[in-house]
Amino acid sequence: xxxxxxxxxxxxxxxxVRGLSKSFGPIQALTEVDLDVPAGKVTxxxxxxxxxxxxxxxxxxxxxxxSEGQIFWEGRPVRIRNAHDAAELGIETVYQDLALADxxxxxxxxxxxxxRLRHRLLDEDxxxxxxxETLATLRVTTVRSIRQPVGSLSGGQRQSVAVAxxxxxxxxxxxxxxxxxxxxxxxxxxxxxxxxxLRGHGLGVIVVSHNLNDVFAVADxxxxxxxxxMVVQRDAAGLDRQTVVEYMTTGGSGPLPTPAxxxxxx
Amino acid sequence: xxxADSDRPGVVDSGAPAENVAAAEAAITAxxxxxxxxxxxxxxxxxxxxxxxxxxxxxSGDSGLLPVVLAxxxxxxxxxxxxxxxxxxxxxxxxxxxxxxxxxMVLAMAETFVLxxxxxxxxxxxxxxxxxxxxxxxxxxxxxxxxxxAAIAAAVVVCAVIGLxxxxxxxxxxxxxxxxxxxxxxxxxxxxxxVLALGPFSGYPSLQGLSVNLHAIxxxxxGHVSPLVGWISMIVIVGGLxxxxxxxxxxRRRSGLVAPPLGVTIAKIGLIAAxxxxxxxxxxxxxxxxxxxxxxPYAIYIVLGxxxxxxxxxxxxxxxxxxxxxxxxxxxARRAGIRVARVRTMAFVLCSxxxxxxxxxxxxxQGGMSNNVNGGQLVLYAVAAAVIGGTSLFGGRGRVxxxxxxxxxxxxxxxxxxxxxxxxxxxxxxxxLVLIGAVTVDALSRRGAASSGGARP
Numbered sequence: 001x002x003x004x005x006x007x008x009x010x011x012x013x014x015x016x017v018r019g020l021s022k023s024f025g026p027i028q029a030l031t032e033v034d035l036d037v038p039a040g041k042v043t044x045x046x047x048x049x050x051x052x053x054x055x056x057x058x059x060x061x062x063x064x065x066x067s068e069g070q071i072f073w074e075g076r077p078v079r080i081r082n083a084h085d086a087a088e089l090g091i092e093t094v095y096q097d098l099a100l101a102d103x104x105x106x107x108x109x110x111x112x113x114x115x116r117l118r119h120r121l122l123d124e125d126x127x128x129x130x131x132x133e134t135l136a137t138l139r140v141t142t143v144r145s146i147r148q149p150v151g152s153l154s155g156g157q158r159q160s161v162a163v164a165x166x167x168x169x170x171x172x173x174x175x176x177x178x179x180x181x182x183x184x185x186x187x188x189x190x191x192x193x194x195x196x197x198l199r200g201h202g203l204g205v206i207v208v209s210h211n212l213n214d215v216f217a218v219a220d221x222x223x224x225x226x227x228x229x230m231v232v233q234r235d236a237a238g239l240d241r242q243t244v245v246e247y248m249t250t251g252g253s254g255p256l257p258t259p260a261x262x263x264x265x266x
Numbered sequence: 267x268x269x270a271d272s273d274r275p276g277v278v279d280s281g282a283p284a285e286n287v288a289a290a291e292a293a294i295t296a297x298x299x300x301x302x303x304x305x306x307x308x309x310x311x312x313x314x315x316x317x318x319x320x321x322x323x324x325x326s327g328d329s330g331l332l333p334v335v336l337a338x339x340x341x342x343x344x345x346x347x348x349x350x351x352x353x354x355x356x357x358x359x360x361x362x363x364x365x366x367x368x369x370x371m372v373l374a375m376a377e378t379f380v381l382x383x384x385x386x387x388x389x390x391x392x393x394x395x396x397x398x399x400x401x402x403x404x405x406x407x408x409x410x411x412x413x414x415x416a417a418i419a420a421a422v423v424v425c426a427v428i429g430l431x432x433x434x435x436x437x438x439x440x441x442x443x444x445x446x447x448x449x450x451x452x453x454x455x456x457x458x459x460x461v462l463a464l465g466p467f468s469g470y471p472s473l474q475g476l477s478v479n480l481h482a483i484x485x486x487x488x489g490h491v492s493p494l495v496g497w498i499s500m501i502v503i504v505g506g507l508x509x510x511x512x513x514x515x516x517x518r519r520r521s522g523l524v525a526p527p528l529g530v531t532i533a534k535i536g537l538i539a540a541x542x543x544x545x546x547x548x549x550x551x552x553x554x555x556x557x558x559x560x561x562x563p564y565a566i567y568i569v570l571g572x573x574x575x576x577x578x579x580x581x582x583x584x585x586x587x588x589x590x591x592x593x594x595x596x597x598x599a600r601r602a603g604i605r606v607a608r609v610r611t612m613a614f615v616l617c618s619x620x621x622x623x624x625x626x627x628x629x630x631x632q633g634g635m636s637n638n639v640n641g642g643q644l645v646l647y648a649v650a651a652a653v654i655g656g657t658s659l660f661g662g663r664g665r666v667x668x669x670x671x672x673x674x675x676x677x678x679x680x681x682x683x684x685x686x687x688x689x690x691x692x693x694x695x696x697x698x699l700v701l702i703g704a705v706t707v708d709a710l711s712r713r714g715a716a717s718s719g720g721a722r723p
Binding site: 100108117121125128146 | 521523594595598662
């Protein structure tokens with residue numbers, strides 16, 4: 001029911017995006033983007049404002065339909081037309097605003113829209129148990145009670161609840177949009193730990209972030225978008241901060257290969 | 267009104283493995299978040315801790331039913347002290363007070379559905395009055411002579427259809443509920459006058475007469491059960507409610523789920539039993555000056571029935587959960603796959619439907635329907651009752667039980683002022699002041715929650 005490990009040993013990537021383009025009328029938001037997301041690894045998606053990060057993750061999450069290109073899920077081509085399709089595959093997205101209802105408690109938020117019923121009434125006991133198990137699996141241990149309203153939680157705890165909700169549904173890939181943008185130092189550390197826990201459970205994780213400290217703290221792979229094009233995509237170990245900043249701001253980097261080459265997976 | 271104390275359905279243990287859960291539960295009790303905003307029932311380990319947590323919570327502003335209960339006690343004490351011959355707490359007056367409050371209570375419960383969404387329904391007073399007028403007209407023996415149950419059913423169905431129309435305009439065309447229902451207030455005031463003018467009693471159809479159907483509707487407010495039936499029904503209701511609360515809390519405690527301490531459970535059941543006993547005891551005293559008039563009024567059962575059904579709907583079904591979710595964060599609800607427009611439309615249907623019931627009670631209390639009914643004032647009183655009871659005007663917070671208690675406050679002010687011989691202007695002024703107090707508590711509690719670590723908008 002909760003977090004399932006897949007090991008990520010196979011050669012096939014969990015998610016592979018090939019030649020994905022998206023245009024809004026005359027505006028070309030994404031141009032032939034390739035992206036590989038392995039299971040059991042954290043892939044950071046970086047880029048300046050307007051680089052197309054949000055459009056890309058929305059295409060993967062089913063919130064937008066790509067104009068062109070193909071998405072492969074464990075090697076087979078799939079069409080993700082809406083959030084429901086994405087959920088069927090095991091893709092869950094934690095948007096920046098978290099989409100939590102402050103007046104509902106943690107259990108109610110985690111099951112929102114997918115409540116368990118018993119005799120046509122809400123089965124609170126079973127939902128509470130499952131929510132507690134998931135939070136324990138994710139080692140979210142700082143909340144006082146899972147029956148407290150989400151409005152009374154700290155920013156990091158809210159993020160944890162949103163992530164816990166995402167991983168509850170046998171999800172295989174969790175996309176997190178700017179998970180640390182609104183958080184202080186302690187809270188950020190807590191969320192980064194949570195991301196490592198997800199990786200430890202064998203899930204694929206895409207983290208969209210501006211914050212290179214966080215990116216280098218947690219990412220196994222880094223992909224950089226610039227003006228709608230994927231300019232580099234490789235293991236974090238092969239990149240340093242300065243290079244990534246150059247890619248993000250100019251779309252290229254002096255001594256390194258040209259963007260066109262860098263965009264191609266090895 | 268005690269029904270609202272039950273938070274979760276009385277379902278049987280599903281038998282899932284609990285070892286893991288106990289560990290998880292132990293892990294997530296480390297204190298970190300703001301203590302004040304957490305309901306005491308979920309953190310207290312004993313009755314005294316529960317009381318302390320409740321006090322802390324009231325100080326922080328997020329107080330549940332406590333302010334309205336306190337307000338009610340103060341109002342009762344003040345009026346008892348100043349009322350001529352201390353007649354306020356007499357059996358006759360207390361029953362009267364309840365009957366005077368019943369329309370506000372039911373109308374406030376109706377309004378709760380839309381208030382929880384952050385909307386408002388200004389038309390509910392006249393839509394309800396229209397429902398009352400339809401029911402009264404349909405049972406007139408000289409014209410349609412419908413059986414009473416068919417007349418009531420027709421009235422509430424008409425009201426529900428009105429709610430559907432208004433709700434559809436509001437949710438599909440995205441018009442503001444304030445304006446649509448303001449238009450509804452005018453329109454259905456007009457329709458009400460047309461309906462009242464039909465038939466031989468132009469403008470003033472009455473429930474006086476020999477027909478069984480006339481009596482049946484009037485008895486909803488004016489009739490009562492025999493003292494013995496009152497006691498039996500009380501034992502059945504209190505016993506059923508108490509047993510289900512005890513079983514549920516016990517089961518949750520044993521399986522390591524969040525549950526109130528044993529002392530709280532016992533205190534809760536004790537309060538319910540004491541409340542039930544007191545109500546039936548008072549109602550069974552002879553309240554006539556000449557002859558005999560005793561027994562629990564039907565109106566109490568009707569109000570309790572509406573309260574029970576709507577509490578179950580709002581707190582134990584998916585639909586109710588979705589209303590709270592939309593009131594808290596409509597965008598989050600939409601992304602969770604909830605069909606927001608449909609849920610909101612249905613809330614307006616339920617509001618108008620329940621308003622229809624309130625209108626029928628109004629007609630029963632007045633012994634007929636007349637064009638004197640002030641639906642605009644009724645609906646404002648209903649909103650005031652809901653807010654005084656603790657339902658937030660900003661959506662997402664409140665229960666139907668709040669409306670019942672708030673309705674009782676308004677009824678008590680009305681009744682007490684009347685006993686004082688104070689004219690209606692003072693009733694308006696005092697009710698207005700109480701409403702200001704209630705909204706202040708609401709606003710302060712939101713601010714309190716925000717400053718104690720929450721991120722309420």
